[in-house]
Amino acid sequence: MDILVQTLADGLVIGAFYSLIALGYTMxxxxxxxLNFAHGDLYMLGAFVGYTLLSVLGGDSxxxxxxxxxxxxxxxxxxxxxxxxxxxxxxxxxLLLAPRLxxxxxxxxxxxxxxxxxxxxxxxxxxVYPLQLSHDGISLLGAKITYxxxxxxxxxxxxxxxxxxxxxxxxxxxxxxxxxxDQTACHLMGIHVHKVIGLTFFIGASLAAGAGTMAGAYYGTxxxxxxxxxxxxxxxxxxxxxxxxIPGAMLGGLLLGMMETAGTFMFGGSWKDVVAFSLLILIxxxxxxxxxGEKVTERM
Amino acid sequence: xxxxxxxxxxVLLLAVACVLPFLSNNYWLDVATLALFYVxxxxxxxxxxxxxxxxxxxxxxxxxxxxxxxxxxxxVYQWSFWLTLPVAMIFAAIVGVIIGAPTxxxxxxxxxxxxxxxxxxxxxxxxNLTITGSASGIYGIPRPxxxxxxxxxxxxFYYLILIIAVVTVVAVKRLGTSRIGRxxxxxxxxxxxxxxxxxxxxxxxxxxxxxxxxxxSLAGSVFAVKMSAIAPLSFSFTQSIMILLAVVxxxxxxxxxxxxxxxxxxxxxxxxxxxxxxxxxxFGAALVAMMLFRPQGLWPARYEMKRGASRGExxxxxxxxxxxxxKLDSEKCNA
Numbered sequence: 001m002d003i004l005v006q007t008l009a010d011g012l013v014i015g016a017f018y019s020l021i022a023l024g025y026t027m028x029x030x031x032x033x034x035l036n037f038a039h040g041d042l043y044m045l046g047a048f049v050g051y052t053l054l055s056v057l058g059g060d061s062x063x064x065x066x067x068x069x070x071x072x073x074x075x076x077x078x079x080x081x082x083x084x085x086x087x088x089x090x091x092x093x094x095l096l097l098a099p100r101l102x103x104x105x106x107x108x109x110x111x112x113x114x115x116x117x118x119x120x121x122x123x124x125x126x127x128v129y130p131l132q133l134s135h136d137g138i139s140l141l142g143a144k145i146t147y148x149x150x151x152x153x154x155x156x157x158x159x160x161x162x163x164x165x166x167x168x169x170x171x172x173x174x175x176x177x178x179x180x181x182d183q184t185a186c187h188l189m190g191i192h193v194h195k196v197i198g199l200t201f202f203i204g205a206s207l208a209a210g211a212g213t214m215a216g217a218y219y220g221t222x223x224x225x226x227x228x229x230x231x232x233x234x235x236x237x238x239x240x241x242x243x244x245x246i247p248g249a250m251l252g253g254l255l256l257g258m259m260e261t262a263g264t265f266m267f268g269g270s271w272k273d274v275v276a277f278s279l280l281i282l283i284x285x286x287x288x289x290x291x292x293g294e295k296v297t298e299r300m
Numbered sequence: 301x302x303x304x305x306x307x308x309x310x311v312l313l314l315a316v317a318c319v320l321p322f323l324s325n326n327y328w329l330d331v332a333t334l335a336l337f338y339v340x341x342x343x344x345x346x347x348x349x350x351x352x353x354x355x356x357x358x359x360x361x362x363x364x365x366x367x368x369x370x371x372x373x374x375x376v377y378q379w380s381f382w383l384t385l386p387v388a389m390i391f392a393a394i395v396g397v398i399i400g401a402p403t404x405x406x407x408x409x410x411x412x413x414x415x416x417x418x419x420x421x422x423x424x425x426x427x428n429l430t431i432t433g434s435a436s437g438i439y440g441i442p443r444p445x446x447x448x449x450x451x452x453x454x455x456x457f458y459y460l461i462l463i464i465a466v467v468t469v470v471a472v473k474r475l476g477t478s479r480i481g482r483x484x485x486x487x488x489x490x491x492x493x494x495x496x497x498x499x500x501x502x503x504x505x506x507x508x509x510x511x512x513x514x515x516x517s518l519a520g521s522v523f524a525v526k527m528s529a530i531a532p533l534s535f536s537f538t539q540s541i542m543i544l545l546a547v548v549x550x551x552x553x554x555x556x557x558x559x560x561x562x563x564x565x566x567x568x569x570x571x572x573x574x575x576x577x578x579x580x581x582x583f584g585a586a587l588v589a590m591m592l593f594r595p596q597g598l599w600p601a602r603y604e605m606k607r608g609a610s611r612g613e614x615x616x617x618x619x620x621x622x623x624x625x626x627k628l629d630s631e632k633c634n635a
Contacts, residue, residue, distance in 0.1 A: 033409075034409075035409040035412065035413065090588075091588050091592075094592055095591060095592065098591075098595060099595075100409065101349075101353065101355055101552075102591045102595045103591070104355055104409060104412060105355075105544070105548055105587060105591050106587065106588050106591040106592070108357075108541060108544070108584075108587060109583075109584045109585065109586070109587025109588035109590075109591065110584065110588060111584070112541065112580050112581070112583055112584030112587065113581055113584030113585055113588065114584075115580070115584075116577070116578070116579075116580040116581035116584060117581055119577065120577050120578065120581065228537065229420075232413075232416065232417065232420070235413060236417075239410075239413075270424070270427070270428050271424070271428065273420060273421075273424055274421055274424050274425070277417035277418070277420055277421050278421065280413070280414070280417045281402075281403070281414055281417055281418065284403065284406060284410055284413070284414055285402040285403060288406065288410065
């Protein structure tokens with residue numbers, strides 16, 4: 001019983017990170033049908049920007065209070081969000097009407113650029129986060145759950161709730177949903193399509209960056225390659241939930257996080273990536289629409 | 301270029317390739333050997349991405365399949381190198397069918413992700429299984445021999461891979477202009493129309509995928525005996541990307557372009573040695589810039605001209621339609 005609860009709790013935290021990143025994939029895919037390969041690297045960038053900000057602003061580790069961490073988190077999200085918009089402007093927008101292969105290859109190029117750019121800026125070694133999170137926590141049915149874990153899940157949940165409200169209640173959210181349905185018609189109706197696409201990239205990138213900073217604080221170390229695998233897994237989460245569906249991305253992330261933790265428990269740590277990727281291939285083969293996805297009839 | 305000048309150019313190029321070992325030092329010979337490996341790999345991927353339009357991001361996995369099959373058979377079971385070649389190729393074809401059969405129904409982006417995941421699975425398997433020597437890989441792979449002559453020197457392997465590269469280029473070129481090749485290109489341009497015209501698109505895609513896998517594994521087998529040691533590190537995602545870059549840089553579907561691309565992908569980093577850390581950064585930027593400003597590659601394929609030049613009148617009339625389609629599409633890329 002305690003193992004089950006522990007697995008659920010640990011999986012929930014990892015799953016929350018996956019969900020936040022998967023949201024970016026799903027939003028970008030929903031609106032311009034692009035698999036943004038560089039998205040995982042925005043998570044990495046978020047981790048590093050957070051690292052730098054904490055190093056500069058926080059001073060020593062004990063000084064950074066909870067408020068300071070939250071401010072750093074928000075700042076990181078804004079900085080990386082703007083960066084994400086920049087990527088869209090420079091690399092993707094000119095290719096919106098080009099063959100699909102071109103824009104996919106561009107995304108790979110952006111990913112290579114971000115990874116190696118970060119390697120040059122921050123170095124190839126693992127960097128230790130200038131932040132010590134406490135290991136205090138509560139005991140629940142024999143499993144140990146730290147306050148940090150609870151806090152991270154709450155922040156992630158708040159971010160997702162905010163996004164949900166934004167998409168469903170605001171005018172821009174409405175515009176996003178409209179563009180996902182028919183870009184040309186939106187253009188004709190006077191919606192500034194590029195602006196809304198830019199906003200989508202901003203939100204997606206900032207959510208990934210938020211996850212990156214939180215993951216950096218949670219695991220303690222960051223590395224320039226951390227985005228690649230996690231990007232792939234977040235994509236798995238997005239596909240699991242049904243790509244293009246926002247609640248699907250949230251659910252998919254949580255499910256994948258828990259399945260992976262369970263897989264690690266059963267097969268050992270070195271096989272957890274195999275579990276995730278096998279799952280990805282299985283879903284794509286058996287049910288490409290995922291759990292909450294709608295059937296896409298349109299051919300690409 | 302008219303046909304006779306083209307032949308002269310090819311003969312000259314081959315002559316240079318043949319005398320190269322006697323003109324260059326060991327370092328550049330090694331670079332040239334690696335470039336030839338990339339020519340083989342890039343041509344294999346060219347069949348998959350360039351001809352059939354299937355974006356494969358895990359191509360290094362087939363390179364790994366070939367290398368590990370040869371490595372294991374030679375070290376554990378003491379097979380002769382030449383016997384391991386067909387086994388590795390058949391094995392790669394089977395793996396290609398296993399991964400391709402269920403996934404090739406997917407649309408391009410999904411396929412890209414699946415192949416990416418598949419490449420990672422192969423790499424993680426190589427790291428974790430005992431038969432593949434886990435993280436340290438397989439070492440002490442014996443040298444192959446022909447008759448009594450043991451291929452040991454750098455020059456021997458240079459010529460071996462040169463022969464394989466030439467055979468691959470010729471084979472891929474002939475495939476590209478064959479009936480099958482035209483079916484692939486039709487699928488690449490418009491899958492539904494191709495199916496409506498009676499092309500079995502799943503089988504054709506599967507064929508492209510398997511042929512690419514076979515060529516990749518062939519390069520892998522030779523790589524294993526050339527290096528005499530293999531490790532999972534050689535078959536990473538970056539490797540797949542570099543091969544893809546060679547194809548894209550040269551020009552998707554273009555035989556001479558892909559050869560040029562393979563040589564550039566190997567030679568440029570060597571020239572950029574002084575800025576080691578910046579290599580992949582520059583490559584990433586180059587990929588983006590290429591797609592933005594010259595999506596058709598440095599040496600684009602020109603189907604419509606080849607058709608007009610090499611075909612008789614009657615056939616040209618029937619082929620005219622699809623030829624125009626390709627042309628229109630390449631114009632769209634330019635715009």
